[in-house]
Amino acid sequence: MPSGWEGRNSAGESMEENFAYLRAWQKRVHQGGWAGVSWPREYGGRGATLIEQVIFTEEMARAGAPPLANVLGLTLIGPTIIAHGTETQKQRFLSRILSAEEIWCQGFSEPNAGSDLANLSTEAHLEDGRFVVNGQKVWTSLGWAADWCELVVRTDASAAKHSGLTVLLVDMRSPGVEVRPLRQMTGESEFNELFFHDVRVPAENVLGAVNDGWNVALGTLMHERATLGAGLHVLYKRQFERLVELAQTIDRHGAPASRDPVLRQKLAQIYSEIEIMRLNQIRSISRVNHHGTPGPESSLQKLFWSELNQRFQQVAQEVLGPFSQLENGSEFAFDHGQWAYSYLRARGNTIEAGTSEIQRNIIGRFVLGLPRSY
Amino acid sequence: MQFGLTDTQQMLKHEARRFFPAECPISEVRRLMEIDGAYDQGLWRKIVEHGWTGIIFDEEHGGMGLGLVEMAVAAEEMGRALLPGPYFSTVFVAGNLLNALPQGRSRLKAICEGRARATLAMLEESACWEPDGVGMVLKNGRLSGTKLLVPDAAAADLLLCVARSGGEVLVAQVCSPADRIRIRRMPSLDRTRQLYSVAFDEAPAEVLARGEGAQAALDRAMDIATVALVAEMVGGMQRILELSVEYAKTRRQFGKPIGQFQSVQHQCADMLLLTESSRSAAYYAAWALNEGTADARTAVSVAKAYASEAYREVGNRGIQVHGGMGFTWENDIHLYYRRAKASEIAFGDAAFHRERIARTVVDGRAAAQIA
Numbered sequence: 001m002p003s004g005w006e007g008r009n010s011a012g013e014s015m016e017e018n019f020a021y022l023r024a025w026q027k028r029v030h031q032g033g034w035a036g037v038s039w040p041r042e043y044g045g046r047g048a049t050l051i052e053q054v055i056f057t058e059e060m061a062r063a064g065a066p067p068l069a070n071v072l073g074l075t076l077i078g079p080t081i082i083a084h085g086t087e088t089q090k091q092r093f094l095s096r097i098l099s100a101e102e103i104w105c106q107g108f109s110e111p112n113a114g115s116d117l118a119n120l121s122t123e124a125h126l127e128d129g130r131f132v133v134n135g136q137k138v139w140t141s142l143g144w145a146a147d148w149c150e151l152v153v154r155t156d157a158s159a160a161k162h163s164g165l166t167v168l169l170v171d172m173r174s175p176g177v178e179v180r181p182l183r184q185m186t187g188e189s190e191f192n193e194l195f196f197h198d199v200r201v202p203a204e205n206v207l208g209a210v211n212d213g214w215n216v217a218l219g220t221l222m223h224e225r226a227t228l229g230a231g232l233h234v235l236y237k238r239q240f241e242r243l244v245e246l247a248q249t250i251d252r253h254g255a256p257a258s259r260d261p262v263l264r265q266k267l268a269q270i271y272s273e274i275e276i277m278r279l280n281q282i283r284s285i286s287r288v289n290h291h292g293t294p295g296p297e298s299s300l301q302k303l304f305w306s307e308l309n310q311r312f313q314q315v316a317q318e319v320l321g322p323f324s325q326l327e328n329g330s331e332f333a334f335d336h337g338q339w340a341y342s343y344l345r346a347r348g349n350t351i352e353a354g355t356s357e358i359q360r361n362i363i364g365r366f367v368l369g370l371p372r373s374y
Numbered sequence: 375m376q377f378g379l380t381d382t383q384q385m386l387k388h389e390a391r392r393f394f395p396a397e398c399p400i401s402e403v404r405r406l407m408e409i410d411g412a413y414d415q416g417l418w419r420k421i422v423e424h425g426w427t428g429i430i431f432d433e434e435h436g437g438m439g440l441g442l443v444e445m446a447v448a449a450e451e452m453g454r455a456l457l458p459g460p461y462f463s464t465v466f467v468a469g470n471l472l473n474a475l476p477q478g479r480s481r482l483k484a485i486c487e488g489r490a491r492a493t494l495a496m497l498e499e500s501a502c503w504e505p506d507g508v509g510m511v512l513k514n515g516r517l518s519g520t521k522l523l524v525p526d527a528a529a530a531d532l533l534l535c536v537a538r539s540g541g542e543v544l545v546a547q548v549c550s551p552a553d554r555i556r557i558r559r560m561p562s563l564d565r566t567r568q569l570y571s572v573a574f575d576e577a578p579a580e581v582l583a584r585g586e587g588a589q590a591a592l593d594r595a596m597d598i599a600t601v602a603l604v605a606e607m608v609g610g611m612q613r614i615l616e617l618s619v620e621y622a623k624t625r626r627q628f629g630k631p632i633g634q635f636q637s638v639q640h641q642c643a644d645m646l647l648l649t650e651s652s653r654s655a656a657y658y659a660a661w662a663l664n665e666g667t668a669d670a671r672t673a674v675s676v677a678k679a680y681a682s683e684a685y686r687e688v689g690n691r692g693i694q695v696h697g698g699m700g701f702t703w704e705n706d707i708h709l710y711y712r713r714a715k716a717s718e719i720a721f722g723d724a725a726f727h728r729e730r731i732a733r734t735v736v737d738g739r740a741a742a743q744i745a
Contacts (some may be wrong), residue, residue: 051377244735244736247736258736258737261729264728264729264732264736265725265728265729265732267732267735267736268679268727268728268729268731268732268735268736269679269728271676271731271735271736272655272676272679272680272728272731273680275655275673275676276651276654276655276676276680279654279655279658280650280651280654282377282654283377283378283650283654285377286377286378287378290378300646300647300650303643303647304647304651357636357640359643360636360639360640360643360644361636361639361640361643363639363642363643363646363647364633364636364639364640364642364643365639367643367646368619368639368642368643368646369619369623370619370622370623370631370633370634370638370639370642371623371630371631371633371634372634373634373635373636373639374636
């Protein structure tokens with residue numbers, strides 16, 4: 001465990017300083033042989049099962065360890081390259097993802113392609129053996145730190161909207177790539193906007209087949225829904241225990257808030273839901289282990305944890321009372337304003353990685369077999 | 375690590391899934407619910423012949439000696455078929471209590487062999503699910519007073535009763551001279567699992583356990599019965615979901631199946647989430663109780679608190695998806711909706727179990743540590 005880590009953004013003054021710390025931490029984890037637990041051995045992983053990967057993630061969270069810097073490369077893009085990449089691509093990219101030598105971001109959403117991702121209009125055409133890319137991406141996590149981008153582009157405008165897409169692996173240092181910060185409601189800029197002006201990408205950087213990008217991207221999205229929640233229940237449980245600790249000391253009508261019968265009910269409900277989130281996750285991962293890749297059931301996990309976190313943060317606000325709203329900077333703020341931040345941050349949970357509405361569409365259509373609604 | 379069902383458990387599930395809807399289809403459920411006791415000798419004999427009455431009891435008592443996860447597997451299918459009558463009270467409640475009492479085990483053979491149907495009389499006017507709430511006193515080996523909301527009493531020939539004597543809680547078997555016991559139906563929402571008041575007028579009773587022994591056996595039996603109930607509730611949710619999705623695919627309005635509308639799809643998606651989450655909680659609690667893990671009692675309460683609200687909510691949405699049809703007597707969903715309410719109440723509702731959870735995870739520091 002590295003020193004100087006006390007939770008979110010605690011390791012540096014700026015976002016960049018903090019990220020450099022997380023990158024150094026991942027390098028150490030990698031040197032210890034713990035990055036990419038479930039990746040094949042020939043690409044630098046441990047060749048373990050997905051369940052073992054989840055156990056490792058949980059243990060990291062339980063120990064209060066910092067997250068790994070290259071989170072998208074490790075959980076989403078790496079597995080997609082393993083599934084669809086050529087041998088040359090695997091040799092070129094995978095070990096550098098594990099060592100955090102190259103940070104990855106995901107160029108999926110666009111201003112006019114959010115839930116309707118296949119409607120994206122960033123286009124690429126071949127010119128002298130290279131793709132020329134033009135367009136705009138948005139909500140790109142880690143765009144500012146990334147060396148590489150898994151970019152979905154339209155390569156055949158005449159095809160049906162799901163059929164004309166291709167995934168490119170784009171060097172973020174290429175001429176014509178512009179990264180702008182996108183400030184979110186928490187005040188932070190976790191995300192970026194990406195602009196591509198005549199960016200040239202070698203043809204060998206196509207991931208999967210040309211015009212088969214929807215299938216490749218879908219694999220990434222399913223990994224996102226399936227694995228984003230892994231270990232999350234441990235973080236929630238740690239937060240819950242901290243909230244209980246506070247509830248035992250905060251006065252409410254002359255007694256600890258933890259004795260308030262209404263708050264006790266709400267706390268017990270949140271505890272139950274965190275516990276059920278853990279159990280759902282275990283069952284879901286067992287299924288993935290059995291079938292190989294995550295299926296549409298992963299939408300159930302995403303739906304559950306994102307909506308639970310919003311209920312959780314609201315209960316935390318009620319337990320903490322009027323000081324709950326104080327942000328970092330006030331001496332009366334609990335835990336340096338962590339709870340006020342988490343309350344706002346949770347609001348994004350039901351939107352990022354596919355809105356709750358999209359998850360319910362997926363469950364309705366692909367899990368329950370209801371007719372397509374759009 | 376094994377997070378799914380074993381092959382043997384899968385086989386049991388298939389067998390239960392085949393047996394209960396075949397031997398007790400919903401038309402039979404409807405017939406039995408109009409009969410006092412919802413009991414049919416022919417159905418009971420088939421249940422016994424298939425060994426279901428002995429599922430969790432040791433082979434020396436004539437049982438199959440299976441564990442609590444297997445119990446949950448079977449209970450889920452019974453709940454899906456809405457099995458009426460005295461099975462649950464006999465095996466999962468009274469049978470489990472007898473099994474937890476050294477002096478009770480000799481009576482298990484009659485239960486496994488189907489010769490006795492049994493129930494547990496616990497609640498009184500205080501309507502309290504903890505033995506502390508019991509006020510009935512045993513005096514000179516005789517019980518007087520009235521027990522309320524006793525399930526399946528009309529079909530039971532072995533009546534267990536929680537009472538107290540000298541400040542100690544006790545479990546007694548009531549010997550039943552008909553002139554000292556009066557059983558009356560308490561008409562209630564779930565007609566497939568009927569409730570009765572049982573009035574004793576100096577009815578002779580044999581004490582099976584008292585004090586700590588009785589308390590521990592009651593705790594254990596109630597926990598197991600609660601898990602069986604939650605598993606049954608999961609089966610009920612599963613059935614409502616199946617019926618609703620099927621209806622949404624076939625019922626047409628505005629020229630298309632209503633399942634094509636997102637408002638309907640999203641109701642169904644939420645029903646699936648509630649059902650699967652309840653299932654996760656139910657099976658974990660069964661496993662935890664079977665293994666005797668430190669968090670087993672909390673796991674039981676988590677499952678019951680969650681499923682109590684989930685079953686009702688799945689019922690609400692299922693009826694909504696069915697529209698006007700869902701509000702008719704002819705449609706089967708209300709039978710499940712009625713069972714959902716009775717199950718929500720039995721062995722403590724969500725608020726009761728959340729308070730039980732709070733006593734561990736909000737009050738006790740050590741117990742709140744990550745499992």
